[in-house]
Amino acid sequence: IAGITQAPTSQILAAGRRMTLRCTQDMRHNAMYWYRQDLGLGLRLIHYSNTAGTTGKGEVPDGYSVSRANTDDFPLTLASAVPSQTSVYFCASSPGLAGSYNEQFFGPGTRLTVL
Amino acid sequence: EDQVTQSPEALRLQEGESSSLNCSYTVSGLRGLFWYRQDPGKGPEFLFTLYSAGEEKEKERLKATLTKKESFLHITAPKPEDSATYLCAVQPHNNDMRFGAGTRLTVKP
Numbered sequence: 187i188a189g190i191t192q193a194p195t196s197q198i199l200a201a202g203r204r205m206t207l208r209c210t211q212d213m214r215h216n217a218m219y220w221y222r223q224d225l226g227l228g229l230r231l232i233h234y235s236n237t238a239g240t241t242g243k244g245e246v247p248d249g250y251s252v253s254r255a256n257t258d259d260f261p262l263t264l265a266s267a268v269p270s271q272t273s274v275y276f277c278a279s280s281p282g283l284a285g286s287y288n289e290q291f292f293g294p295g296t297r298l299t300v301l
Numbered sequence: 302e303d304q305v306t307q308s309p310e311a312l313r314l315q316e317g318e319s320s321s322l323n324c325s326y327t328v329s330g331l332r333g334l335f336w337y338r339q340d341p342g343k344g345p346e347f348l349f350t351l352y353s354a355g356e357e358k359e360k361e362r363l364k365a366t367l368t369k370k371e372s373f374l375h376i377t378a379p380k381p382e383d384s385a386t387y388l389c390a391v392q393p394h395n396n397d398m399r400f401g402a403g404t405r406l407t408v409k410p
Contacts, residue, residue, distance in 0.1 A: 190344075221400075228305070228388070229345070229400040244397050276344050285392065287333050287352070292344030 189213070190293035192277050198299045199267050207262045207296050209277030215291070217284045218260040219244075220252060222273040223295075229276065234284045235260055242284065267300045274298070303328045303393045307401035314379055314408050322374040322404045324389030329396070334372050336365050337388040339403065345388055379408045 193208045211218065217236050221229040221244075231244030235254040249271060251263045264271055275296045282288040306325045314320055326334070333352050337345035349358040351367040358365050362383065364375040374387055386403040393399070 226402055228402040229390075231397045234397070278344075285332070285395075285397070287350070287392070289335055289347045289350055290398070291347065292337075294344050295342075 190277055190279060190291060192275075192293040192296050194296060195294070196297040196299075198301065199264075201267055201269060201300055203267050205264045205267055205298070207264075207275055207277075207298070209260045209262070209293060210258050211260075211277075211279045211291075211293075212258065213279060213281075213291065214257060215279035215281050216257075217280045217282065217286075217288075218254065219278040219280075219284065219290060220250070220260070220262045221276045221278065222246065222271075223276060224273050232262065232275075236283045267298075269300045272298060272300045303391065303396050303399045305389055305391050305399050305401040307387075307389050307404050309404060310402070311405045312407070314376075314406070316380055316408055316410050317378050319375070319377045319379070321376070322387055322406070324372040324374070324401055325370060326372070326389075326391045326399075327370075328391050328393040328399070330394035332392040332394050334367055335390040335392070335398075336372070336374055337390065339386045339388055341386075348387075376406070379406075381408045381410050384408045 219234045220232040233252040277293040278290040280288040336348040339345045349365040389401040
C-alpha cells in the first residue's frame with residue numbers, strides 16, 4: 187500500500203542523547219515535511235525539503251536537522267535531545283513543492299519522550 | 302502574522318444531531334484552506350481543499366465552506382464513526398502551512 191512509513195513508532199530517550207527519526211515515502215512526491223504535534227498547539231513545521239539535496243527551515247527548527255539524500259527518505263535528527271522535544275512527530279509529503287496548492291499526506295507518527 | 306483558530310475545542314453530539322465546526326484565519330494572501338481528520342494515535346487524513354471564498358465541497362455527511370475570514374465544516378446527521386479530531390490548515394502565499402489546534406468531535410450513539 188502506497189504511503190508514508192515512520193520508525194520507530196515510539197521511543198523513550200534520555201536527555202542529551204542523539205536520535206534519528208526515519209521517514210520513507212513511496213509515492214514519488216517532491217516535497218517532504220517534518221511536523222511536531224503538541225496538545226493545544228496543533229501541528230508545527232520543523233523542516234521541509236522540496237527535492238533531494240535541498241532542505242528548508244520551518245517554524246520551529248532549533249535543535250533539529252534533516253537531510254534528503256534521495257526522493258524517498260527524509261530522516262529527522264535530534265543531535266542532543268532535551269525534554270521540551272517530547273512530542274509526537276509526523277512526517278508528511280506532497281506532490282507539489284512546499285507552499286503550493288497541494289494537500290499533504292501524513293505518516294502514522296512517532297511518539298518521542300525525552301526524560 | 303498568519304494564524305488559524307478553531308472552535309469549539311471539543312464538541313459532543315448525539316447521533317443524528319447536526320452541527321458545524323469553525324475555522325477562523327488571518328493570512329497574508331490565501332493559497333488554499335485544508336481540512337483533515339485525525340483519529341487517535343494516527344496521522345491526519347486529508348478531507349478537503351478550498352481555494353476561494355464561496356467554494357463548497359462535500360463528502361458523505363461532511364460539507365466544507367469558505368468565506369474570506371473563516372471556514373465551516375458542517376456535519377449532517379453524524380454517526381459514531383465520525384468521532385475524531387478535525388484539523389483546519391491554511392496555506393499562505395508566502396509562508397509555511399499553518400494548522401489550527403483542532404476540534405475534538407465525539408458522537409454518542
